Amino acid sequence: MRILVAGLIAFGVLIGLVSPAQAALPSWPNVKIGQTGDNVLTAQHLLRHRGYNIAADGDFGSGTQAAVKQFQTANGLSSDGEIGPNTWPKLIVSVQRGNNSEAVRAAQVQLNRYGYGLSVDGDFGGGTHNAAVAFQSSKGLEADGIVGPNTWQTLVGGTPSSGGGSYSLPLARSALPRSEYDDPHHDYPAIDLPVNTVPAYAAVTGTAYRINDSSCGYGLRIVKNGVDYIYCHFSGWSVANGAAVRAGDRVGTTGNTGNSTGPHLHFAIKISGTSYCPQNFLLAIYDGRTPPTPSSLPRTGCFY
Ligand SMILES: [Zn+2]
Structure with missing residues (x-):
C-alpha cells in the first residue's frame, strides 16, 4: 500500500x-x-x-x-x-x-x-x-x-478586463526620453515636446478635427468623452477632418507652423475650454500605467 x-x-x-x-x-x-x-x-x-x-x-x-x-x-x-x-x-x-x-x-x-x-x-x-x-x-x-x-x-x-480603452504617446517612444514629458509650459497648462519633423500619433481613440489658424498652425483636436486632446504646429496631417482615430494611429507630422519659434509638438488637454496639465497623463502612458482621468489632472503647477 x-x-x-x-x-x-x-x-x-x-x-x-x-x-x-x-x-x-x-x-x-x-x-x-x-x-x-x-x-x-x-x-x-x-x-x-x-x-x-x-x-x-x-x-x-x-x-x-x-x-x-x-x-x-x-x-x-x-x-x-x-x-x-x-x-x-x-x-x-x-x-x-x-x-x-x-x-x-x-x-x-x-x-x-x-x-x-x-x-x-x-x-x-x-x-x-x-x-x-x-x-x-x-x-x-x-x-x-x-x-x-x-x-x-x-x-x-481575450477580452480586456478594464474596458478602459487604450492610450498612446503622441510621439514614438524613441523620439524623446521620459524626462521631456514632465517639463513645464510657458504661460498656461500644456507641454512643448522638442522634436523636428517626426510622426505624431493619436493619444486616445476618438474623433479628429483639423485646426488651421495663426496660433496653432496646422493642428488637430481629438475629442473623446468631451475631452479635447490638442496638437499644434504640424507640418502636415495624416487624417481627414472628422476622421475616427484609434490610439496609436498616425495623425500627422510635427513641424513649425503657426505661432512657433522652432519645431516642436505642442500638446494640450482641455475640457470645455479649460486647460489641464498633460504631464501626469503623458508620464503614465510612458510608464505603461493607465493615465489619470483628464478632469482629475491639475490646472496649475505645470507652467511658469
Ligand atoms: Zn506650447
Missing part, C-alpha cells in the same frame, strides 16, 4: 512536470466582412506583413475579404474569407524586440487593447518589450517578451 501511494505521488509529480498547470487559452475570434475594430486592424496589419496590399483601417471590407481568401488558398485552407480558428494560427507572426514590421504593428494594436499605450509604429523596442512581458505575466504565460502563438491567441482571443 505504501508503495502504491508513493507511486501515485510520483505519477502525480511526473504529470505535473510534463504539463504544468496553465489557464486554457481563449478561443480565436471569427473576424469577417462587415466588422470593424482592433481585431480587424490586427488581421489587416498581418495580411500587409504577408504582402497583401490592403488598407489597415480597421474596417473589414471587400478588399480585406479578397486578401483573406487568397491567403487561405495559398495556405491550403478552405477559402471562406473569414478569419477563424484555422486561419489565425497561420496568419500570426512571432515578433520580438528588434523587429520592425507590419506584424509588430499588429502586436502593438493588440497590446493597446489592454491599455499599454504604445505608439503603433511597427518598431518593437523597449516599450513594446516591457508591455509584452507585463501582459504575459498578467496572463500566466511565459514572460519572455516574444509575441508567439500562445501570446497572440491570448491577446486576440
Whole structure:
C-alpha cells in the first residue's frame, strides 16, 4: 500500500512536470466582412506583413475579404474569407524586440487593447518589450517578451478586463526620453515636446478635427468623452477632418507652423475650454500605467 501511494505521488509529480498547470487559452475570434475594430486592424496589419496590399483601417471590407481568401488558398485552407480558428494560427507572426514590421504593428494594436499605450509604429523596442512581458505575466504565460502563438491567441482571443480603452504617446517612444514629458509650459497648462519633423500619433481613440489658424498652425483636436486632446504646429496631417482615430494611429507630422519659434509638438488637454496639465497623463502612458482621468489632472503647477 505504501508503495502504491508513493507511486501515485510520483505519477502525480511526473504529470505535473510534463504539463504544468496553465489557464486554457481563449478561443480565436471569427473576424469577417462587415466588422470593424482592433481585431480587424490586427488581421489587416498581418495580411500587409504577408504582402497583401490592403488598407489597415480597421474596417473589414471587400478588399480585406479578397486578401483573406487568397491567403487561405495559398495556405491550403478552405477559402471562406473569414478569419477563424484555422486561419489565425497561420496568419500570426512571432515578433520580438528588434523587429520592425507590419506584424509588430499588429502586436502593438493588440497590446493597446489592454491599455499599454504604445505608439503603433511597427518598431518593437523597449516599450513594446516591457508591455509584452507585463501582459504575459498578467496572463500566466511565459514572460519572455516574444509575441508567439500562445501570446497572440491570448491577446486576440481575450477580452480586456478594464474596458478602459487604450492610450498612446503622441510621439514614438524613441523620439524623446521620459524626462521631456514632465517639463513645464510657458504661460498656461500644456507641454512643448522638442522634436523636428517626426510622426505624431493619436493619444486616445476618438474623433479628429483639423485646426488651421495663426496660433496653432496646422493642428488637430481629438475629442473623446468631451475631452479635447490638442496638437499644434504640424507640418502636415495624416487624417481627414472628422476622421475616427484609434490610439496609436498616425495623425500627422510635427513641424513649425503657426505661432512657433522652432519645431516642436505642442500638446494640450482641455475640457470645455479649460486647460489641464498633460504631464501626469503623458508620464503614465510612458510608464505603461493607465493615465489619470483628464478632469482629475491639475490646472496649475505645470507652467511658469
Ligand atoms: Zn506650447
